[in-house]
Structure formats: C-alpha cells, structure tokens
Amino acid sequence: MAPSYLSIALIVLGEAFASQLPLFETSSLSQTHLTAKELISSKSLQDRIHVDNLLERANTLYSIAQLGEDEYNHPTRVIGSKGHLGTIDYIYSTIAQLGDYYTLSNQSFPAVVGNVFESRLVLGSEVPQSAIAMSLTPPTKKKQPVFGPLALVSNFGCDASDYLDLTSKIALISRGDCPFGTKSSLAGRAGAIAAVIYNNEKGALGGTLGTPSPDHIATFSISDSDAALYIKKLKDGEEVQASAYIDAIVESIETTNIIAQTKEGDPENCVMLGGHSDSVTEGPGINDDGSGSLTLLEVATQLVNYRVNNCVRFAWWAGEEEGLLGSDYYVSVLSPEENLKIRLFMDYDMLASPNFAYQVYNATNSLNPVGSEELRDLYTEFYTSKGLNFTYIPFDGRSDYDAFIKHGIPGGGIATGAEGVKTEKERQVFGGVAGDWYDPCYHQLCDDVGNVNLTAWELNTKLVAHSVATYARSFDGYPKRTGIEATAVLDVPLSKYHGPKLQV
Structure with missing residues (x-):
C-alpha cells in the first residue's frame, strides 16, 4: 500500500482519534456509474483476488505495528496502542478512498485493556x-x-x-x-x-x-x-x-469499530462479515487477525467493481483479544429492526496459519440460529469443488460470531488454526508438520509477515469473496429471519470461552 497510510496513521497519535478520521468525500462513482456495473458473480470477484495485493497489505500493517515499539518495546496493535490507532486509520482511509460506494462509519465504545x-x-x-x-x-x-x-x-x-x-x-x-x-x-x-x-x-x-x-x-x-x-x-x-x-x-480506554456498508443493495437484507483489527500485546498480529482484516479490506476494495442486489456490510472489530468487546458492543446496541436486517454474519479470523488446516466452524441449525448450517455447507462445498480437504472445528465462542448467534443471527466462518496441535492424520490431509501448532507464532512476537502461508491465505480470500458474492447476489433458498431470540447452544459451555482466552 502507499506509504501515505503511515503518514495518516501518525496524524492520529497526538489527538483524539475521532477528530482525525479522514473526511468522506464523494467521488465520480455516481449512481449512474453504479448501475452500469456488472452484477456481482463469484467467479468474477474471485478472479480479482491476488496474493501479491494481500502481501503488500501485510507489509503495510507490519509497519503500522512498529508504531507500538516506543511504548511496548516491540511491534504491537493491541487496543490503545499507536499500532492499533494506525490500523484503524489505515482501514478507514483505504475504504474512504474508494469513493461513494460505501457508507462508512466509526463506532467508539469503552474498553478495558x-x-x-x-x-x-x-x-x-x-x-x-x-x-x-x-x-x-x-x-x-x-x-x-x-x-x-x-x-x-x-x-x-x-x-x-x-x-x-x-x-x-x-x-x-x-x-x-x-x-x-x-x-x-x-x-x-x-x-x-x-x-x-x-x-x-x-x-x-x-x-x-x-x-x-x-x-x-x-x-x-x-x-x-x-x-x-x-x-x-x-x-x-x-x-x-x-x-x-x-x-x-x-x-479503561475508548476504542473503535469500523463499519462499511454498500450504498446499493437491499438494505433490509444484508450479508455481514467481520474480522478484528487488534492484536494481542505480545506481537504484531499479522496472521491473528491481520490475515482476516486485510482479506476483508481487499474484498471490499474489489467489490466496488460490481452491482449488488443485497447490501454488504463489512466490520472491523476492536477489542476481540480482550474478550470480543467490539462485536459484543455492536450487537448489544442494535434495535430489533436493525438486528433482523442482518441475514447472516460471517467471521474471518486467522486465515493464513503457516501449519494450516482448512477449518470450518461446525455450525448446525439444531444448535444455532437457522441458516448457520447453510453457511457452513457453502464453505465445505467450496473446498470440495476444488478437490481440497477440510475439517470441522467447534463453534465454541472463541471469536466474534458469538454475540451474533446469541442474538438470533445465523453465523459461521472459516479459520486455519491457532494453538491447537496438528495430528498425523491432518498432516496426511493438509501437509505441514504433525505435533506442531497450526500457528507456532500464535499470540507471540513472531506473528509477523513471515508467519503467513500465502497459499492458504489466497485460497481463503477467494472463499471469502465467494461467500460475499453468493449472498450479495441472492438469498434465494436461504432461510428467512423470523426473530431475534437467542437460540445458540455452543459446542462447549457458554462460559468456557468468550473470545480467545479461557474464562473458566
């Protein structure tokens, strides 16, 4: 990405963040131009995904993480740090420069770090x-x-x-x-x-x-x-x-979620996806969750080339590492009417683990809001169509889907593994090293640009693009929302995880 993003990031450091966000300017992307665009299709959007763009974004994000060195003696993007302020500004600025395709907003909330x-x-x-x-x-x-x-x-x-x-x-x-x-x-x-x-x-x-x-x-x-x-x-x-x-x-501090929603598309039927913008204190978080948040940024950048039938809403959550603070806050302040406009939520956290497995949350309709299983099957059908293996992992409350499914919104997502140990059977299926963590640098200083598997990252970004394109084009055959009652029963007790860290 252009070096100007680091300059912009530096601006936010001396003053209140909200006052430093770039002004949203209307560009030449008029409604006439929008309607002249091609209707979104999965293949076309996937074809625009290139790993070189992802890697360039990763290098930019690592440079931003280095802004945290003065305070923490190493690169970090933990909430409250200069590295996280720079991350928020980078995301906001990138979307703002795309013109008037999106309605862009920031949502500040109290957090504890x-x-x-x-x-x-x-x-x-x-x-x-x-x-x-x-x-x-x-x-x-x-x-x-x-x-x-x-x-x-x-x-x-x-x-x-x-x-x-x-x-x-x-x-x-x-x-x-x-x-x-x-x-x-x-x-x-x-x-x-x-x-x-x-x-x-x-x-x-x-x-x-x-x-x-x-x-x-x-x-x-x-x-x-x-x-x-x-x-x-x-x-x-x-x-x-x-x-x-x-x-x-x-x-106690204040931190910020970034939300971008397409101006086109049915606002009563939104496909929503999110990743978290923060890292742990201990490192720069380029896989966790730079890989997910940058994937969203790249997909959002390429989506502007298309018309959509249903609105698409991207979210970059703050405070995930501190206990899903940003996504919890976002869902907690939704009115029942706004809740029902979200047809499903897709969580993208850690998409490029070096010792990866292609993991799909085992979100079933019997235990979760109806529609979760259909989303799960979309992911597995994608891997199967490419002759790739996948494995189901527990839907256990460790990431930002948690608040959504607890409030009746269907959810799911994919990942490539964190501190779990790859088995010999998984090595035979996915390659890599049996007995090692999926991400040996999980929550550590070495979670830098060299810690991402580019093959897995590009493939999973194409899958994210496929998920966006599918539902932005049509919800035909997908279950309708009927209420906001909490129907989720997680695979492990609700109190065990709320975010990446154990609570019980």
Missing part, C-alpha cells in the same frame, strides 16, 4: 515453569513482591464458603465451575494477597479474569503437574511459603 510488564511466582523454593500472570490481572500491592504461606482453597473456589480467612496468604485454587475472575474476587474478599489457579485438566493454563473488579487480586495460573506437589504437601499438613510479584496495569 491490561498489560503485564513483569511477573514472578515462587512456590516453596521452586519457580513453576508453567506460571503465567492471567490477562487483566491487577498488580501485587504497590507493584512489589508479596510473601505469605500458600493456602489450598476448598472445592472449586466458586462460593465464599470455600474460603477460610486468607489474610496475608496466597490462595491456591482449582480451575472449574466458575470464571477465573470470580475466584480471584472471592480470594481477595477473604484477605488473600495473591491467587494461583491451577489446571484441573492436563497441561498448562492461560486465561483472563474478564471484567475488572475492585476485589480482584494479582492472579497467576499454573499447570496441573506443577500444582500436584504443593497440593499434596498442603493436604498432608505441611506449610509451603510462597511469593508473588506482578507489575501490571489495567485501564
């Missing part, structure tokens, strides 16, 4: 290798180390009765049955100076405390195996001294 600068946990004389500070944890008192005996909390720590007097102690709590934030709050109310939540399943544990509470205390997570020794000692009546240290901030 956290950053852990340093952390250390010592149990007995050992530093558990699996110990990590939970997302949105507050710091230890005065951001200094705290010391005290380890205390084992009864049951799952979901009720105040599970906690005895924990004054000046560090609580050791099992994962399970209720959100991590509830456990941290209850431990804080019982007087604990820090909390450690251990996995009650095999493996390491990471998660978020969710919505901040004044009762939250500095909270770590550790694996089941790291916890086992200390659980035994405490049950045997031994004392275990511990220390905890977290230097962190949790603060």
